[in-house]
Amino acid sequence: MSILNNAIESIQLGMEDFHNDDPRRVQSAIRNLYAGILLLFKYKLQQLSPEGSDEVLLKTKIIPTINPTTGIVVWVGKGKKTVEVHDISERLTALGITNIEWNRLSTLQSIRNNIEHYFSTLPAERMKEAVANSLHLIIQFCEPYLGQQPVDILGQECWELMLNEATIYDAELQSCRGNLESVNWPFPEVGESIPKMRCPECDSELLRVTNTQAIRNDINFLCSSCQEEFTYPQIVGPAISEAMAGRNHWRVKDGDQAVTGDCPECGEDTFLLDHNECASCFYELEYTECEWCGESLVLEDQYLEGTCGYCQNRYDRIMAE
Ligand SMILES: [Zn+2]
Ligand SMILES: [Zn+2]
Ligand SMILES: [Zn+2]
Structure with a gap:
């Protein structure tokens, strides 16, 4: 039961520090919130670990042993090191804990890592983003997988504070997304x-x-x-x-052309192969047709400066004779 208690305490402490303007308190608010959310997930891994496995699902290192009485191979946890974000989401997903937006946990982790960088100036909005992500994770996880309402776990005061901040943040995010969605982007991919x-x-x-x-x-x-x-x-x-x-990964795996390629102009992986134009700097292909055979040229032919690979090859062979 103690992991759950630690999780609750951490989240409550985080929310207590949330309204403090002291930058050290801002840091500890994020640290506590992040630690608390991780502990909540770890609590589930602890619960799911078989008895006598030394909390196998919580441990980074897992080794097989043979049970002397049954002769059956069992996996047990070894050492003190416990799982990190990636293992937590991977193991819980494998154990049927689905419908959790794990990208919210990675965002929380990156805000947590950024606080060193932004020591005194972490924008208030990023704090709210951390709270909003935590709240959504708690909603997605607590009732379905711990069988308890978030408010019962965290207490009225803490839960209402989270709910308020997250509601404000979500409304602001929605307004920003509405603005972006109203733009006439040059390509659907944008x-x-x-x-x-x-x-x-x-x-x-x-x-x-x-x-x-x-x-x-x-x-x-x-x-x-x-x-x-x-x-x-x-x-x-x-x-x-x-x-x-x-x-890109799936397209190439299926034998199709990727969506993007490296743009010769801006160097970003933003040249849209379907549109023959860079989504970022609007570079267009300099050479579109082979000057010898008329074949259409693509991004990867550009370095030949106007010929296709086939003609260039043939030319090189003739010249080598
Ligand atoms: Zn900014
Ligand atoms: Zn470009
Ligand atoms: Zn050609």
Whole structure:
């Protein structure tokens, strides 16, 4: 029972420090909140560990042993090191704990890691983002998998505080997303990358464009969290390459062409192969047709400066004779 108690205490402590302006308190608020959420998941892993396995599911190191009476191989935990974020989500998912948005846990982890960097200036919005992510994880996890209502676990005061902050944050996020979704993006892939758009300065997802009527390179972004402004490629470049990574993987695996390739102009993985144009810097193919055979040229032929691979090869062979 003690892991659960520690989890609750940590989350409550985190929320107590939440409204304090002292930067050290901000740090401890995030640390406690993050630690508390991890403990909540670890509590479930502890519960699911078979008896006599030395809490096997909680341990990073797992070794097989033979039970002397039954002769059956059992896995037991070894050492003190306990599982981290990746193992926690992987093990719980394998054990049927689904419908948890694990990306919220990774976001929480990155906010937790960022506080060293932002010691005295962690924007208030990032704190709220941490609370909102924690709240959603608690809702997704507590009732379905611990069989208890969050308010019963955390207590009225703590739960209401979380609920208030998360509601404000979610409303702000929704308003930002509404702004981004109203933009006439140059390619559908940019619109699909909205969930991956992050402020390069403070890593917040609370981005909006300053003029929703602007198009292409005239689109500029404003971060609602740190109030910095950013140009189109600063936000779109990293978002596209992150958002399309998964699709690239599956497409290539199926033997199709990837969605993006490395742009010869801006160097980002943002050249859209289906559109023959870079989503970030709008570079277009310099050579579109082979000057010898007329074959269409693609991104990877560009380094030949106007010929296709086949013609170039043939030419090289003739010249070598
Ligand atoms: Zn920012
Ligand atoms: Zn480019
Ligand atoms: Zn050719």
